Amino acid sequence: MLEFRTQGYNGYSVKYSPFFDSRIAVAASANFGLVGNGRVYVLGLTENGIVADKWFDTQDSLFDTAWSEAHENQLLTAGGDGSVKLFDITLAEFPVQSWQEHGREVFAVHWNLVSKDTFLSSSWDGTVKIWSPNAPASLTTLPTHSCTYSAAFSPHSPSILSCVSSDSHLRIFDLRTPASASNHLTLSIPIHTPPKPRMGAAASVGIPPAEALTHDWNKYRETILATAGVDRVIRTFDIRAPGAGPIAVLPGHEYAVRRISWSPHLSDILLSASYDMTCRVWTDGSAMGVGSVQQENMLDDPMVHGGGREMGRMGRHTEFVTGVDWCMFGAEGWCASTGWDERVLVWDCRAIMQ
Template identity: 45%
Template sequence: MNRPLPGVLHTPGFAHYGIAWSPFHNNRLALASSANYGLVGNGRLHIVGLGLGPGGLPQPGIDKFYETQDGLYDAAWSEIHENQLVTASGDGSIKLWDVMIKVGSARISDLPIRAWQEHTREVFSVDWSNIAKDQFISSSWDGTVKLWTPDRPRSLTTLQAHPSCVYQALFSPHQPDTVATCSTDGTVRIFDLRSPAYMPSAPGANSFTAPLAAAALTIPASGGEVLTLDWNKYRPWLLASAGVDKAIKVWDCRMVKLGPDAAQNPAVGGVCEAHLAGHEYAVRKVQWSPHRPDVIASASYDMTCRVWSTTPQPGAGHLLYIHDPHTEFVVGCGWSLYDEGVLASCSWDCRLNVFRV
C-alpha cells in the first residue's frame, strides 16, 4: 500500500510535534518541534516552503526558523494576517510570530511580536477560528481552555473544560461560538460560548479569576485518554476522536440525552457513526480532509500515518492507505488546503514527509 518515497525534510536534534498548513499560501507550512522529544530543552518553529522535487513530488525546505526556550507542541496560522502564526509551548506560554520581520540574520530570530503567559502548565494545542478570524484558542495540561485575540494583553475567556489535561481544543468550522475539547478523562466536550453559563454572576467576577465550566454536551468517547479530535468540514455536527484505545471514532453530536438534573450537569450524548480500527498503538492525531466529507487521516505511535474512508470501499474496507517510512512515533498529520490528496506527516524521527495519497 506504499507509494514512492515522499519529499522529506530532516531537522536533526528536533523531534516534531505539530504541523499547520498556511491558509493563504499553498506552498507554506509551519512545523512545531522540540529538543529531546519535548521532555526538556529548547524548541524550534520551522517555516517550511515547498518546491518540486524529482518526479514532481513536493520537496520541503526550511525558509526560516525561530528558537524558543522551551519545547513547542503546536502551531496555528492567523486567519487574517498571512504572515502571522501562534505557537503552544511547554513553559505555558503562547507566542505570536511574524515571519516577515527580520531581526539579525535573515534566517533565524528568537523574538515573537507578542507573548502571553496565563496557563500554569504546558500548552498543548492552539487553533485559530476560520469564522471569527480575530480569535484563537489554546488548551493546556492545567485543564483550561482560553480564548484570545492578538490585540489584547490577556485572554478574553477561560473555560475550566476538564478536571485534568486538555490535549486539544478546536473551533467548529461551522459555528463561530462552538468549541470541542478532549482530555485525559476519556471525554469529548462541546462548549457554546453564547451560553448564559459563561456570563459572570458574582459582582466583580470575570472569566479570568472565575473560570467557566459548563459544557453543552459531554461525549463519553473512550475508557482511556482521548488525545485528538477534529470537526468534519462538511457535516456541521460530526466530529472524530481518537486516543490510547487505538481506534478512531466518528460522532454525531446532535444526539443529546438530558437527565433529570440537566440544569446542574451537562447533557450527555453523541452517537458513534463509525469505528475505525487498525492502528497498533495510540492514535495521536486525526484530521478530516478539507476536500472530501468521508476521508480522514490519522497519525499514530505505531509509526504510521493512515488514510481512512468512513464509507467502506469494496474489497478494502475503511482503510485506504498506509504511509510507513517513519522510524519513530508519528505525532502529526495535515492535509494541504489547496492541493487535494497531498498530506504531510511529522514524527519524533525529526522528519517531515510531504506526499500525495
C-alpha cells in the same frame, strides 16, 4: 515524496498555511519534548525540494502550531512552559506577542476559522482559553478539570468549540450561552460509550476509558467530529445525538493515535498519525450505501461499526508520528506529516489508497 530534516529537533505538529500551498509550519522540540528548547520552522516547498525559509527558537519545548487566519505571515506556538506565542515571519527572532497564563504545558492552539479575530489554547492545567491577538490577557477561560490535549473551534460557527481530555470525554462549548455555572459547556460526551447494537447483533461490551489525545471537526458535516487516543481506535460522533454513542468505530492502529484530520476535500475521508510509526487514510463509511464491502467489514471485524475502513497507510517514518495535515489547495490528497524521527514528509495519499 518530499523530505526535510529537523536536525536535533523532534517534530510534534505540522500545519499547511491557509494562504499559500507551498508554505508549511512545523513545531518541534529537542530531546523529544522532555527537556530543552523548541523550534518552529517555516518551510517552503520549491522545485528543489523543501527549504527552511525561517525558524524561531524558544526556551522550552513546542507541542503545536497554528497559522493566523487573519495575517498571512503570522503563526502561533504552544509551549511546554505554559506560554502561547505569536510570531511574524517577516520580523526578527522574537515573538510579536506572548501570553503566559496557563499553569502547565500548552498542547494545542487553534485559530477561529470563521470570525478570525480570536484563537484558543488548551493545556495540561485543565483549561481551554480564548484569546485575541490584540489583547494582553485571555478573554475567557473554560475549565475542563482534566488534562486537555486537543481543542478546536468549529469550522462552521465562530462561537462553538470543542476539546478532548485525559478523562475520555468530548466537550462542546457554545460561547453564546450564559456563562453561569456551566461555563458555556453544552455537551460532555463519554467517548468510550459503546455504540448502539446493529439490528440482530448482541450489545457491545463497554471499553475501559483511555486518554483522548486528538479530535477534529468534519469540514462538510457540521455536527460530526472524530476522536482518537491511547486505545488506538478512531471514533466519530454526531453531536445531535450525544447519547447514541459513536456512529463509526475504526480500529487498526497498533499504538496510540496522536493526530487525526478530516479531509478538506472529501466529507468521508480522514487521516491519522500514530505512535505505531504510520499515517493511515480512512473512510468513515458515510459515503457508502449498505453494500457488500460495508457488510463484509462488519462481519470481518466485530469492533468495526458504521461501515468505515482503512484505505491505505504510509510507513516511511521510523519513529512516532505526531503531526499530520492536509493541503487545502490543488488536487485532493496532498498532505504533510512529522514525527520523532526528525523528519517532515510531504506526500500524496492517493498513491496509497485502495
